[in-house]
Amino acid sequence: MTINLSNVCFTYPDTPDKPVLNIPSWTVQTGEKVFIYGPSGGGKSTLLNLLSGMLAPSGGDVSVLGERLDKMNQRQCDRFRATHIGYVFQQFNLVPYLNAIENIQLAAHFCEGEKTDIKQEIEALLTKLNIKPDDWHKPANKLSIGQQQRVAIARALINRPQLLIADEPTSSLDQHNRDNFMAILMSLIDEHNITLVFVSHDMSLSQHFARTDAMSDINDFSGAH
């Protein structure tokens, strides 16, 4: 089991009477690809931040890859995230003034363990993602949005994570780029047998996934009141 949440609740400290999340139980098996949809404000981002250890739950157990994130301190969470979890946002996935290779190197920098042939690995990954060598050394803000999102996949996968979290990664892409992005993402996920949690409001993407969860089903507000 990759993810196991039980009795997780979350409230922001400045609004203690308004719980954002209340999840009695939610699990994701290893290698599973889960599509979560729901309107904005439904607690999607908060859920992803709990899974990546960016936020600590107000109560309950958050177990990811067999580790209890709610029991870790912040430093341990940071290291765990760098080593085991890949993350792709809707936008701002890259440090704008670094080029594609440097952005990926930066991600590798925070990962535990020495990597010797990192450069070669990055180049192979970028080639696989259809980024031309001419664009490898351009600053990220000079790349197109489609290219940036593909470099973001490379950045998220460089540390060989077991879990990839994608937060509306296709929402700023056009139809063509979106299909292109999904095809590459899915083939890499299958190739490396990575568990995927993919959040979007775009239901048409659910065709790529075997499992589709509605955010309103995961998050049970009734229990919080």
Place this chain on the structure above:
Amino acid sequence: MFLKLALKSLLNRKGSVLLTLMAMTVSVSVLFAVEHVRHQAKESFSNTVSGVDLIVGARTGSLNLLLYSVFRMGSPTNNIAWESFEEVAANPQVKWAIPIALGDSHKGYRVMGTTPEYFEFFSYGNRHQLSFNKGRAFDQVFDVVLGSDVANKLDYSLGEKLVLSHGVASTSFSQHDDHPFTVVGILEPTGTPVDRTLHVSLQGIEAIHIDWQHGVKIPGRHLTTEQIEKLDLRPKNITAFMLGLKSRIATFRVQRDINNYSKEPIMAILPGVALSELWQMMGILENTLFIVAILVFIAAVLGLSAMLLSTIRDRSHEIQLLRVIGAPPGFLFLLIELEAVLITLSSIILGATFLTIGLHSSQDILTHFGLHISKNIFSASTLYFILSIIAASIVAAAIPSLNAYTKAKKF
């Protein structure tokens, strides 16, 4: 990777970084300059004279006497009679006595009449004696020995003839052109006012004024050089004299004796005491300059801090991204600090470069004011100075760095 991130981030914001860098460079240059000049000036001042126990001149302020006798600045208030000099020099405690006569100049450089013993007894710095780069001391009436600056700047060599001017202004209308002097010696550089002095014998000073009265030539009266050399050129009066005593313990007694001398109002000063008095006066100015320099620096460092703080807001996505890929909040703190240190280091390098260039190009002006400032601004204390500049910028940059830290913690 860390350094690369900081560097590229700064290069990405060229405009504001460049302006901040300029402000920092200006302030660091000012700090360096003030610090350097105050060290150098103090050294230069206290090295000017050593081995002289007492300086005797007409009764005036001790600083005034020191300024005109040693620094060749300002004008002597009055002359003293040759007889007074002879009487004091005859004191059994006196080991040596060197008379000096001032009042003439050559192209802005002061001329000093003295005796050949001057080259033997006068010393500067850590008891360095004067030594000759070329030639020898004067022995004829119309011989002149040049300080090293005079020889260099006016490009004189041994055997050349030059004409002295009456008075101390750089452009004098009354030239002693009827009696030219011959260069017989050039001194080694000393870094003291000696370098800017022309030394002639007392007889020489007497000789060029022999057919003058009240500062102008007497018309129709002209003696040839040969005629003059035959005359009795014993000086009637001199400006001041320096004394070396047999025992330093006697200094105060001899000083009191001179101050109580009844035939003429003369006084004796201890050069060391007068020098430190002079330095105390300069000290107020020096401290004021230093405080102003520090205030300018504080303003620049606050500017740096403000610039970094304003960019944190624009960088919230970047901070969030770095957090997601595993950067701890401390990394963000250090990143902003590193950016501040990089700007400070660049400004130190630029400031030191500008100051060195400035010192090289302003050497003429500085020596004109009697200051011998070394062109090398680096010394052991410079290191501490640089470290404290960096420390100050780290402290100031803690504000934006903490801001980035708390922002990172919130994601």
